[in-house]
Amino acid sequence: MATITVNGVQHKVQAPDDTPLLYVLRNDLQLRGPQFGCGLAQCGACAVLIEGKEVRSCVTPLSDVAANQEIITLEGLPARWAKQKGLSVSEAESTLHPVQQAWIEEQTPQCGFCQNGMMIKATELLESNPNPTIVQIKQAFTTSGLSPNLCRCGTYVAIIEAVQHAATIMAKGR
Numbered sequence: 001m002a003t004i005t006v007n008g009v010q011h012k013v014q015a016p017d018d019t020p021l022l023y024v025l026r027n028d029l030q031l032r033g034p035q036f037g038c039g040l041a042q043c044g045a046c047a048v049l050i051e052g053k054e055v056r057s058c059v060t061p062l063s064d065v066a067a068n069q070e071i072i073t074l075e076g077l078p079a080r081w082a083k084q085k086g087l088s089v090s091e092a093e094s095t096l097h098p099v100q101q102a103w104i105e106e107q108t109p110q111c112g113f114c115q116n117g118m119m120i121k122a123t124e125l126l127e128s129n130p131n132p133t134i135v136q137i138k139q140a141f142t143t144s145g146l147s148p149n150l151c152r153c154g155t156y157v158a159i160i161e162a163v164q165h166a167a168t169i170m171a172k173g174r
C-alpha cells in the first residue's frame with residue numbers, strides 16, 4: 001500500500017512498488033490527462049508536475065514518490081492557478097489555467113495526444129520564467145527534460161505561440 005498526493009487529494013494505492021506512476025494515475029485514479037506514448041521517457045506525453053518539476057510518469061516507479069510530494073496532473077492545473085492567484089472556490093471552479101486557456105484560444109492541438117506533456121512543460125517553464133524568449137521556449141521543450149517533447153503532428157510553432165499567449169494571460173492575472 002502506498003500513499004500519494006495527486007491534485008491536492010491523498011490516495012492510498014494498492015500496487016507493487018515498481019508500478020509506473022502513469023499506470024496508477026490512469027488505471028487506479030482514472031485520470032486521463034497523462035498519456036502513454038513511448039513508455040521510455042522519450043516523448044513527454046505522460047508528464048506530470050512533482051513539486052513543480054516536469055516528471056515523466058511512465059518511468060517513475062510508485063516507490064519513488066513520497067506521500068507528501070505534490071503531484072499535479074493536467075486536471076489539477078486550474079486549481080493550481082486558482083491557489084496561486086488566491087481565487088475563491090466559486091471563481092476557481094470556472095477558471096482554467098492560463099496555459100490551458102491559451103491552448104484553446106490558439107487552437108494548438110491537432111490529434112492532441114502529445115499536448116498533455118506540452119502543457120505540463122509550459123507550466124513548469126512559465127512558473128520559473130514568466131516571460132520567456134523564443135529561444136528559452138525552444139530550450140525548455142528540447143533540452144530541459146529527459147528528452148525533447150515530441151509531437152508527431154508537428155505543432156511546434158503553434159506551441160511556441162501558445163506559450164507566449166499564456167505568458168500574456170498570466171501577466172494580466174486573468
Ligand code: FES
Binds near residue numbers: 047056
Ligand atoms: S510516455 Fe512517458 S515519455 Fe513517452
Ligand code: FES
Binds near residue numbers: 109115
Ligand atoms: S498534436 Fe498530435 S502528436 Fe502532437
